[in-house]
Amino acid sequence: MAANKILIVAEHAGGALNPSTAKCVTCARAIEDGEITVAVFATDGSSVAAQAAALQGVTQVLQIDNAANGHPLAAVLAPQIAALADGFTHVFGPSTTFGKDLMPRVAALIDTPQLSDIMAVESAHCFRRPIYAGNAIITVKVPADLKIVATVRTASFEAVADGGAASVEKRDVQVDLPTHTRFVEISAASSDRPDLQTARTVVSGGRALGSADGFRILYSLAEKLGAAVGASRAAVDAGYVPNDMQVGQTGKIISPELYIAVGISGAIQHLTGIKDARTIVAINKDAEAPIFEVADIGLVGDLFALVPELEKQLA
Amino acid sequence: MAKILVAIKRVVDYNVRIRLKPDGSGVATEGVKLSINPFDEIALEEALRMRDRGAAEEVIVASIGPAETQQQLRTALAMGADRAVLVQADAGAVVEPLTAARTLLALVEREKPQIVILGKQAIDDDNNQTGQMLAALWDRPQATFASTIELKDDKATVRREVDTGLETLEVDLPAVFTTDLRLNEPRYVKLPDIMKAKKKPLETVTFTDLGVTPKQQVEVSHYEPPPVRQKGVMVKDVAELVGALKKRGLV
Numbered sequence: 245m246a247a248n249k250i251l252i253v254a255e256h257a258g259g260a261l262n263p264s265t266a267k268c269v270t271c272a273r274a275i276e277d278g279e280i281t282v283a284v285f286a287t288d289g290s291s292v293a294a295q296a297a298a299l300q301g302v303t304q305v306l307q308i309d310n311a312a313n314g315h316p317l318a319a320v321l322a323p324q325i326a327a328l329a330d331g332f333t334h335v336f337g338p339s340t341t342f343g344k345d346l347m348p349r350v351a352a353l354i355d356t357p358q359l360s361d362i363m364a365v366e367s368a369h370c371f372r373r374p375i376y377a378g379n380a381i382i383t384v385k386v387p388a389d390l391k392i393v394a395t396v397r398t399a400s401f402e403a404v405a406d407g408g409a410a411s412v413e414k415r416d417v418q419v420d421l422p423t424h425t426r427f428v429e430i431s432a433a434s435s436d437r438p439d440l441q442t443a444r445t446v447v448s449g450g451r452a453l454g455s456a457d458g459f460r461i462l463y464s465l466a467e468k469l470g471a472a473v474g475a476s477r478a479a480v481d482a483g484y485v486p487n488d489m490q491v492g493q494t495g496k497i498i499s500p501e502l503y504i505a506v507g508i509s510g511a512i513q514h515l516t517g518i519k520d521a522r523t524i525v526a527i528n529k530d531a532e533a534p535i536f537e538v539a540d541i542g543l544v545g546d547l548f549a550l551v552p553e554l555e556k557q558l559a
Numbered sequence: 560m561a562k563i564l565v566a567i568k569r570v571v572d573y574n575v576r577i578r579l580k581p582d583g584s585g586v587a588t589e590g591v592k593l594s595i596n597p598f599d600e601i602a603l604e605e606a607l608r609m610r611d612r613g614a615a616e617e618v619i620v621a622s623i624g625p626a627e628t629q630q631q632l633r634t635a636l637a638m639g640a641d642r643a644v645l646v647q648a649d650a651g652a653v654v655e656p657l658t659a660a661r662t663l664l665a666l667v668e669r670e671k672p673q674i675v676i677l678g679k680q681a682i683d684d685d686n687n688q689t690g691q692m693l694a695a696l697w698d699r700p701q702a703t704f705a706s707t708i709e710l711k712d713d714k715a716t717v718r719r720e721v722d723t724g725l726e727t728l729e730v731d732l733p734a735v736f737t738t739d740l741r742l743n744e745p746r747y748v749k750l751p752d753i754m755k756a757k758k759k760p761l762e763t764v765t766f767t768d769l770g771v772t773p774k775q776q777v778e779v780s781h782y783e784p785p786p787v788r789q790k791g792v793m794v795k796d797v798a799e800l801v802g803a804l805k806k807r808g809l810v
């Protein structure tokens with residue numbers, strides 16, 4: 245029997261498994277002598293469970309169907325996960341808003357600490373994680389007799405490939421579920437652009453874009469590049485773009501191959517979100533902007549001239 | 560009438576570029592400006608607005624930290640909180656989120672608030688846990704990462720900032736809320752309010768008074784700087800930029 249039994253809570257929506265789950269699996273596979281189980285909570289989780297079963301390295305998928313599991317409410321999921329966690333040494337979720345909301349509630353019910361944003365596995369009980377907006381990395385160790393509940397920093401791990409064939413087992417989890425928390429709606433800013441968290445290329449705009457209309461030149465460039473579009477907090481606060489486009493300490497942490505920052509000054513809270521980008525390009529009219537300290541390629545000038553020009557020359 | 564409990568944390572000011580101690584034992588905080596965690600300021604602002612709209616009659620602000628945390632609590636009183644409670648921890652002691660949540664639970668049991676508001680994360684350890692843990696231990700609803708909170712009778716409707724957009728939840732009170740950045744813009748403290756705040760009650764209690772045994776279960780063994788990025792190149796025009804991107808196989 246494996247020494248480490250790892251339970252991963254699947255994130256999914258609309259019948260599709262979120263890639264964050266496959267990244268959690270990669271993290272879990274770095275733990276020696278481990279056996280990985282994925283738990284799918286849904287009203288009918290068959291299709292998601294099948295997707296999870298196909299992930300390499302997964303041994304077993306538990307499908308917990310319940311009418312109460314239609315929307316991922318932390319108050320409803322946490323007691324079920326806590327009940328299921330018996331017999332597991334680790335319980336992981338992604339450090340997306342889903343996992344950040346849920347996993348601390350699970351940890352408190354189990355009466356064990358939670359580790360946030362683990363970015364590297366040193367051993368089964370020792371991990372590394374960022375603090376101070378990623379300006380320091382700490383090594384954390386939890387005593388071997390405690391269950392480890394953690395969120396996995398998705399930008400630090402590649403998604404595991406398909407090719408697995410885990411068994412799927414339906415499970416009935418008998419616990420009292422609260423009714424004090426009710427889902428009302430979700431308003432997703434619909435867009436057919438690639439997803440910010442998984443896109444290979446991301447074009448981001450800041451306050452300098454000046455208006456929602458100003459962002460058009462970025463959408464147009466993004467279309468040419470097949471890129472997702474992100475933004476700084478200043479652009480979101482000003483109402484130029486919706487909140488789900490924010491990149492940074494309090495927005496999304498991303499790891500694209502190419503990140504193009506346009507009219508973004510490079511505040512530490514923004515840089516936190518792009519530390520793992522392979523190549524950073526900065527376009528800014530201020531040659532002294534801090535973004536140039538981290539950019540691999542910098543171009544000084546007026547974005548309203550340079551961005552359309554860039555799009556043209558990429559033809 | 561209803562009370563609101565707000566939890567605040569004393570942290571290195573968000574404008575400070577932190578430095579690590581050379582021996583890797585921690586972050587240098589000597590001589591560094593310390594402030595209320597920005598998300599907690601938003602939590603307090605929201606509570607004050609709720610009270611001023613008549614949704615509650617008292618805002619209690621609590622913090623867990625060393626004696627110097629009185630400074631941040633005084634600032635909170637100057638912003639408009641009615642009274643403050645400091646749960647005094649030893650200087651340099653690490654208060655883990657689970658201990659913080661247990662301590663806040665003890666305060667909740669003592670004060671019986673309808674609403675508890677916390678920042679979604681502290682910008683020092685970036686844990687994002689305490690609110691959720693408190694809600695679990697209290698067995699009450701949580702609405703995290705809130706960007707609007709509307710109260711009606713014994714319910715709240717909360718819009719939450721999530722990865723896919725904005726989610727709306729309805730929760731029964733009492734409940735725990737954690738704040739996102741766009742919930743409100745905290746007020747500035749005016750000088751006369753600082754004077755007035757000196758007369759407001761600030762109580763100091765110990766973990767023992769509250770019946771809480773602080774536990775440190777996570778051992779932090781080493782602090783290191785993040786890997787530094789190599790200094791990049793500057794290009795002079797778009798043609799050069801496109802050339803550089805092509806050379807790297809990025810376009």
Ligand SMILES: Cc1cc2nc3c(=O)[nH]c(=O)nc-3n(C[C@H](O)[C@H](O)[C@H](O)COP(=O)(O)OP(=O)(O)OC[C@H]3O[C@@H](n4cnc5c(N)ncnc54)[C@H](O)[C@@H]3O)c2cc1C
Nearest residue numbers: 450451452476477478492493494495507508509514529547
């Ligand atoms: C607790 C906390 C959390 C935060 N979290 C985040 C976060 O998650 N993400 C985030 O982004 N920020 C975050 N911030 C805010 C952050 O500190 C900065 O305020 C923000 O990132 C600035 O956005 P900006 O770069 O778009 O705006 P600015 O700093 O105003 O920069 C605008 C830039 O555009 C350039 N510019 C202007 N006009 C032109 C032009 N015509 N052509 C080219 N360049 C031009 C300027 O030179 C300047 O560098 C947070 C702050 C706090 C306190």
